[in-house]
Amino acid sequence: MSEHFEPRIVAFLCNWCAYAGADLAGTARMQYPPNVRLIRIMCTGRMNHGFILKTFEAGADGVLVAG
Amino acid sequence: MEQKPRSEKQAKGSEELKAGSEKQEAGNELSSCSPPPGKARTGVFVCHCGSNIAGLLDCEALAEYAAALPNVVYAKDNLYTCSASGIAQIQAAIREHGLTRVVVASCSPRTHMPLFKSACAEAGLNQYLFEMANIRDQCSWVHVQERDAARQKAMDLIRMAVAKAALLEPLEDIESSLVRKAMVLGAGVAGLSAASALADMGVEVLLVERETELGGLVRRLNRIGPSNEPAAEVLAMLLREVESASHVRLFPGTDLVGVSGVVGNYEISLKSKGGEETEETVGAIIVATGAVPFIPEGLFGFDGRKVITQIDLEERLRNGSPLEVKNIVMIQCVGARGPGRSYCSRICCLTAVKNALLIKSRDPNARVHILYRDIQMYGAENEKLLRDSRGAGVKFDIFDPAFPPVVKEGSVEFYQPLTGMTIETECDLAVLSTPLVAPEGSAATANLMRLPVDGNNFFMEAHAKLRPLDFATDGIFLAGTARFPATVREAVAQGLGAASRANTMLSKDRLVFSALVSYVTDRCDGCGLCLDVCPYHAITMEEFERDGRVFKKVRTDPILCKGCGVCEATCPKRGVLVHGFTPSQIRAQVDALLEALP
Numbered sequence: 001m002s003e004h005f006e007p008r009i010v011a012f013l014c015n016w017c018a019y020a021g022a023d024l025a026g027t028a029r030m031q032y033p034p035n036v037r038l039i040r041i042m043c044t045g046r047m048n049h050g051f052i053l054k055t056f057e058a059g060a061d062g063v064l065v066a067g
Numbered sequence: 068m069e070q071k072p073r074s075e076k077q078a079k080g081s082e083e084l085k086a087g088s089e090k091q092e093a094g095n096e097l098s099s100c101s102p103p104p105g106k107a108r109t110g111v112f113v114c115h116c117g118s119n120i121a122g123l124l125d126c127e128a129l130a131e132y133a134a135a136l137p138n139v140v141y142a143k144d145n146l147y148t149c150s151a152s153g154i155a156q157i158q159a160a161i162r163e164h165g166l167t168r169v170v171v172a173s174c175s176p177r178t179h180m181p182l183f184k185s186a187c188a189e190a191g192l193n194q195y196l197f198e199m200a201n202i203r204d205q206c207s208w209v210h211v212q213e214r215d216a217a218r219q220k221a222m223d224l225i226r227m228a229v230a231k232a233a234l235l236e237p238l239e240d241i242e243s244s245l246v247r248k249a250m251v252l253g254a255g256v257a258g259l260s261a262a263s264a265l266a267d268m269g270v271e272v273l274l275v276e277r278e279t280e281l282g283g284l285v286r287r288l289n290r291i292g293p294s295n296e297p298a299a300e301v302l303a304m305l306l307r308e309v310e311s312a313s314h315v316r317l318f319p320g321t322d323l324v325g326v327s328g329v330v331g332n333y334e335i336s337l338k339s340k341g342g343e344e345t346e347e348t349v350g351a352i353i354v355a356t357g358a359v360p361f362i363p364e365g366l367f368g369f370d371g372r373k374v375i376t377q378i379d380l381e382e383r384l385r386n387g388s389p390l391e392v393k394n395i396v397m398i399q400c401v402g403a404r405g406p407g408r409s410y411c412s413r414i415c416c417l418t419a420v421k422n423a424l425l426i427k428s429r430d431p432n433a434r435v436h437i438l439y440r441d442i443q444m445y446g447a448e449n450e451k452l453l454r455d456s457r458g459a460g461v462k463f464d465i466f467d468p469a470f471p472p473v474v475k476e477g478s479v480e481f482y483q484p485l486t487g488m489t490i491e492t493e494c495d496l497a498v499l500s501t502p503l504v505a506p507e508g509s510a511a512t513a514n515l516m517r518l519p520v521d522g523n524n525f526f527m528e529a530h531a532k533l534r535p536l537d538f539a540t541d542g543i544f545l546a547g548t549a550r551f552p553a554t555v556r557e558a559v560a561q562g563l564g565a566a567s568r569a570n571t572m573l574s575k576d577r578l579v580f581s582a583l584v585s586y587v588t589d590r591c592d593g594c595g596l597c598l599d600v601c602p603y604h605a606i607t608m609e610e611f612e613r614d615g616r617v618f619k620k621v622r623t624d625p626i627l628c629k630g631c632g633v634c635e636a637t638c639p640k641r642g643v644l645v646h647g648f649t650p651s652q653i654r655a656q657v658d659a660l661l662e663a664l665p
Contacts, residue, residue, distance in 0.1 A: 008660075020177060022204070023178075023204040026204030026205055026209050027204065027208070029211070031209055031210065032210075034209075034213050037223050038205055039656050039657070041632065041648055042630045042631050042648055043631035045632065045636060046636050046645070046648065048636040054654070054657070058657055058658060059661040
C-alpha cells in the first residue's frame with residue numbers, strides 16, 4: 001500500500017433517489033472526492049449481502065449502498 | 068392480482084423473453100462472471116457537451132482510450148452527442164461499422180437515455196443494446212479542481228459501461244391493449260367533476276357511489292367559500308352534466324367489492340345495495356371517496372342542539388329559517404391538531420369565517436365570536452374574507468390548547484393569553500369547527516386496491532409535489548378529500564386534474580412498458596420466497612405437470628413489475644432475475660472497475 005492510502009469505493013445507487021441525487025449534486029456543482037465509482041441499480045432492494053462481499057473480494061476498499 | 072396476458076402479443080413476447088433469458092443466464096454464477104461475448108461490436112461516443120465535459124476532460128483522449136477497450140470497434144468524440152448531427156453520427160456508425168452495442172459517455176441516463184435508445188432503434192439496433200457512462204453530472208461537474216482524478220474516473224466509468232454493454236441482451240418493449248373506460252369511485256364534487264371531464268373527452272365512465280344519492284358532502288353545505296355560491300346550484304350543475312352525458316353510467320348505492328388486473332385492464336366487481344352484481348373491465352380508476360366531518364362526541368358539551376358542528380350550522384343556514392340566536396361562539400380545531408388527530412384540516416377556518424359573515428349579513432346585530440389557535444386563510448380571496456369579517460364586526464380571540472375554552476350554560480369561558488385574563492362571553496349557540504376525517508371503510512377500499520393510506524386513513528399520492536393526483540400503482544388516480552381535506556373548489560380542480568391524468572393514458576392505442584423487468588429462469592424451484600417481498604405483487608405461484616409429477620414455479624407479471632429487483636436479491640438460486648440488471652451485468656461493471664487496480 002502506498003503511503004497515501006486512497007480507498008477505491010464502489011457505490012450502488014438507486015435509480016430513483018440516490019442516483020438522481022448524485023445527478024443533482026452535479027447540477028448544483030457540489031464537489032466531492034473523486035475516488036467513488038457509481039453503479040446505477042433500479043432499487044437498493046436489489047442488493048444482497050453476497051453482492052457486497054463479492055465487491056470487496058474483487059478488490060474494493062469500500063462499498064456504498066445508497067437509496 | 069390475477070395474472071393473465073392482456074394480449075396475444077404480450078403472451079408471446081413474455082414467452083420469448085423467458086426462453087431467451089434462460090439461455091443467457093443458465094449456469095451464470097455471481098463468482099464466475101465469464102462474459103459470453105457474442106463478439107459484441109461496440110461503438111463508444113464521448114460527448115464534449117460544449118465545455119461542460121470538455122472544459123475539464125480531454126474527450127478526444129477519452130475516445131482514444133475507449134477505442135482500445137475490449138469489444139470496441141469504433142470510438143469518437145462529438146461536440147454534442149444529443150444534437151441532430153451527434154445522433155446522425157451514431158446512426159451512421161451503427162450501419163457502417165456494424166455496431167451491435169452503443170455506449171454514450173455524456174450526461175445522465177435519467178435524462179438522455181430515451182433519446183439515444185430511440186436513435187439506436189431508428190438505425191436498426193435493438194434499443195436495449197445501449198448503455199451510458201455518466202461523465203458529466205457525476206464526473207466533470209463534481210471534480211472541477213481535480214482534473215487527473217476526474218480523467219481517471221471518466222476512464223473507469225467508460226470501461227464499466229463498455230463491459231456491461233457486452234452483456235446486454237436484445238429485448239422488446241412489452242405492449243398491452245387497454246380498455247377505454249374508467250371507473251370513478253365516489254360521486255362527490257371531485258368524482259362528479261372527474262366523470263364529467265372524462266365523458267367530455269370521450270371516455271366511457273362508470274360512476275360508482277356508495278350512497279343512494281349522488282353529491283357527497285356538498286349536499287349538506289349551504290354556500291361555498293370564498294365565492295358564496297349556493298352549494299345546491301354548484302351541485303345541480305355538476306349533476307346535470309353527468310346525468311346528461313351519454314358516456315356516464317351511474318351506479319348509486321353500489322359498493323366496489325373486487326378489483327384485479329393491471330393498468331389498462333382492471334377487472335372490477337360492483338355490488339348494489341339491492342344485491343345486483345356488475346362485472347366490468349376498465350382501463351383506469353379514479354378514487355374520489357371523500358371525507359366526512361368529525362363528530363365531536365363528548366367534546367365541549369356537544370349535544371347537536373345548542374352546541375353543534377359547522378356542518379350542522381350549514382344545514383340550519385341552508386334551510387333558510389332564522390337561527391333565533393344572538394350570541395354565537397365558534398371554537399376552532401375541535402378534535403384536530405392534538406393527540407390522536409394531529410393534522411390541520413385546512414378548510415375549517417374558511418368555513419367558520421364564511422358562516423360568521425353570512426350570519427352577520429342576515430342579522431347585523433348578531434354577535435359572532437371566533438375562538439381560534441391559528442387562522443388558516445390561505446390565498447388572496449380568503450384573506451379578503453378574513454378582513455371583511457373583521458370589518459363586519461366578527462370578534463376573534465386566540466386560545467391556548469393547554470387551556471381550552473369551556474362551554475357553559477349561556478356562555479363560553481376562555482383564557483386570553485395576551486392579557487392573562489379569563490373571559491366569559493355570552494353564548495346562545497356554540498359551533499364547533501371539526502376536521503374532515505376519512506370515512507369508515509376507506510382502509511378497506513384501500514386494501515381492496517392495494518393502495519397506501521396514511522396514519523389517518525387518507526389515501527397517499529405517489530408524490531406530494533410531483534405526482535399529487537397519481538398513485539404509485541399505474542392507472543389509478545386520486546382526487547378530492549379522499550386525499551386530504553380540500554375546499555369544494557380544490558376538490559373540483561383535483562377531479563379535473565385526475566381526469567386529465569387518466570386520459571393521458573386512456574387516449575393511447577396501446578400501452579408500452581419497459582422490458583427491464585423481472586423474468587423467471589429454469590432454476591426457480593417454486594420456493595416462493597420472492598412472493599412476499601415483491602412490493603408490486605407482481606409474482607404469483609404456478610403449478611405445472613411434467614412426466615406425471617407436479618412442479619411449482621413462480622410467474623412474474625411484466626406489467627405490474629417495475630424492475631426493482633427485490634425478488635432477485637431474495638432468491639437464493641438465481642431463479643428470478645431482472646433484465647438490464649442481472650448479476651453478471653452488474654458484476655461486469657465491478658470487475659471492469661477493479662481490474663485496473665495497481
